[in-house]
Amino acid sequence: MIDIKLLRANPDEYRQAARAKNISCDLDALLDVDRRLLDAQRELQDIKTAQNKAGKEIAQLQGPAKQAAIAQMTELKKRAKELSDTVTELEPKFQELMLLVPQPADPEVPLGRDDTENVELRRVGEVRKFDFTPKDHIELGTALDIIDVDRGVKLAGSRNYVLKGAGALMHQAILRLALDQMVAKGYTLMTVPVLVNESVMEGTGYFPVGRDQAYLCERDAQALVGTAEVPVTAYHCGEILAEADLPRKYVALSTCFRREAGAAGKDTYGLYRIHYFDKVEQVILGPNDVSASKAFHQEILRNSEDMLNALGLPYRVVNVCTGDLGQGQVQKFDIETWMPSRGNYGETHSASRFYEFQARRLNIRYRAADGSLKFCHTLNNTVIASPRVLIPVLELYQNADGSVTVPPALRPYMGGMERITGRA
RNA sequence: GGAGAGGUGGCUGAGUGGCUGAAAGCGACGGUUUGCUAAACCGUUAUACGGGGUCAUGCCCGUAUCCCGGGUUCGAAUCCCGGCCUCUCCGCCA
CATH class of the missing domain: 3.30.930.10 (Bira Bifunctional Protein; Domain 2)
Incomplete structure (x- = not known):
């Protein structure tokens, strides 16, 4: 498995490496899934932050004020669920694609077909x-x-x-x-x-x-x-x-x-x-x-x-x-x-x-x-x-x-x- | 194969819904004291990801992680379901 950060930073190096090894591998699909996954994770993280903050406040509230706060949180929860479904869907795809990426060969390896x-x-x-x-x-x-x-x-x-x-x-x-x-x-x-x-x-x-x-x-x-x-x-x-x-x-x-x-x-x-x-x-x-x-x-x-x-x-x-x-x-x-x-x-x-x-x-x-x-x-x-x-x-x-x-x-x-x- | 018990940090081990990333002890690391060592005392002691900052390191903020995966809930180490693994007893067996 390669380091996704290195791939993000230098996709061309990995494209060439795959070509040299004669291994086909859809790096564009991987980078696309990676970006969508990161976006979803970032947004989900922000929602979690809000939930955690609100949760602590709710613990202090009483009566109608508490009920109102809980109702608000229920709304937020729907969006969190959507995002976490997206993450659940993309994560296995990301893993699957990552497992196919070849490790680049060392410079001292001779180039050749077979x-x-x-x-x-x-x-x-x-x-x-x-x-x-x-x-x-x-x-x-x-x-x-x-x-x-x-x-x-x-x-x-x-x-x-x-x-x-x-x-x-x-x-x-x-x-x-x-x-x-x-x-x-x-x-x-x-x-x-x-x-x-x-x-x-x-x-x-x-x-x-x-x-x-x-x-x-x-x-x-x-x-x-x-x-x-x-x-x-x-x-x-x-x-x-x-x-x-x-x-x-x-x-x-x-x-x-x-x-x-x-x-x-x-x-x-x-x-x-x-x-x-x-x-x-x-x-x-x-x-x-x-x-x-x-x-x-x-x-x-x-x-x-x-x-x-x-x-x-x-x-x-x-x-x-x-x-x-x-x-x-x-x-x-x-x-x-x-x-x-x-x-x-x-x-x-x-x-x-x-x-x-x-x-x-x-x-x-x-x-x-x-x-x-x-x-x-x-x-x-x-x-x-x-x-x-x-x-x-x-x-x-x-x-x-x-x-x-x-x-x-x-x-x-x-x-x-x-x-x-x-x-x- | 049958019946039970259990999986919490480097280790031991508390913890039955918010104050718990997690008590306490041990170990490790740093320091003080000290002819040396030991002891004592003080402090530190998870990882991954995202964001910010820096020439860079240190650093700051957030999220997740108490076997794994789902569920209930505004909120789960804690409640429910499934899985995996370990241990004990019985049976079987190279």
Whole structure:
């Protein structure tokens, strides 16, 4: 959520920002509702003032004089009712429109229409060259009996799967390695609800834009989260934190549920785009300071790179262009990991910086040293998401005989297993 | 799922129609006293929005807020209705 005062003062800046993000948004309608709402509120306030004043006087009066004064007030009350009806009608419209306004991107974000115009910042690691014909992760996983797509589909429809045996073990090993790395860096581990109130989805910016991506439990007005970012970021909603307690650094593992609406026919093969997966997510709540936020952004990016380096996976970092940014993000760095079967880098991580956007919606504030109240800044990034990351792991660590070498960092979490051979 | 009790400021806790944005206590902050600390004493101690004022901060005026939303009333923390949440007991259960 943006600050309406900033929009009033400089609507053109927000018009341009929406255009750059390729998000349509009727700012004129919003400004119109805002003006009418303010007018009604001002007039209503004046009437309240008169009512309050008269009320005190009536308390002192007696007899006919009191009756006459009360009769007058009854007239005033009719006008107050009209105005308050207007306010009641306009307020939800105002809220509804405010929830659609995009946060302007940072100046250092490259202008662009879509993900083809993202700017590569760096490449890390060597892309493996095979001296045999490599298999893709589904061929490997099926032959080794560690991935079972057919039965996943039988259970839950397309984009579902079952990991079994060493596949499921490796999945858990990756998640646990990620948690251990983050805890070692001082992040507080938490478990969080994955079925949350709709207000939490709205507060983090996933509703109303993007509502069609979520599984809804409408009977309970709740939704399944697509990422632990949602409950973790909202953990402190409605609270006032102490500045001394910032930043708050959290990490959580959760199952993530995504409908992938509108993605029909896209990435239909394999474990790339699926309806459920597990993800370790890092979230920072920081002070209202742009340079501090930028530093945290680099920190969470580095954390994820540490994870990929531990797994020995080649990747690149891209600066996501304006057209590929979400509504609330001021800047986003994606990490894309090399996936042999795609012959390309594929997105595995997404590090976002929001400034106040989420904190305003969630009402997360802190008491600054000077006594004033300020909105926090929020950031988040993937630490690891599996099974998507199993794609590069299995494909890059495969051997000519169809077995897969276990990355050394995972072996302690897999009972010392060095190789997946199919008899596992 | 059944039956009860309850939601007041940072916290505890008064308050059943106007004098209550809200007693009292605790905590916190500022000050006095004081070898230091402690104690004692004095003072301060909500937020949002609108308006005024200022170079700006301080500031001044108004409105709203005692879980949320409606209603009754000239006037609601207080009365009525609906919702949400918490707690206790019983039942069920991973």
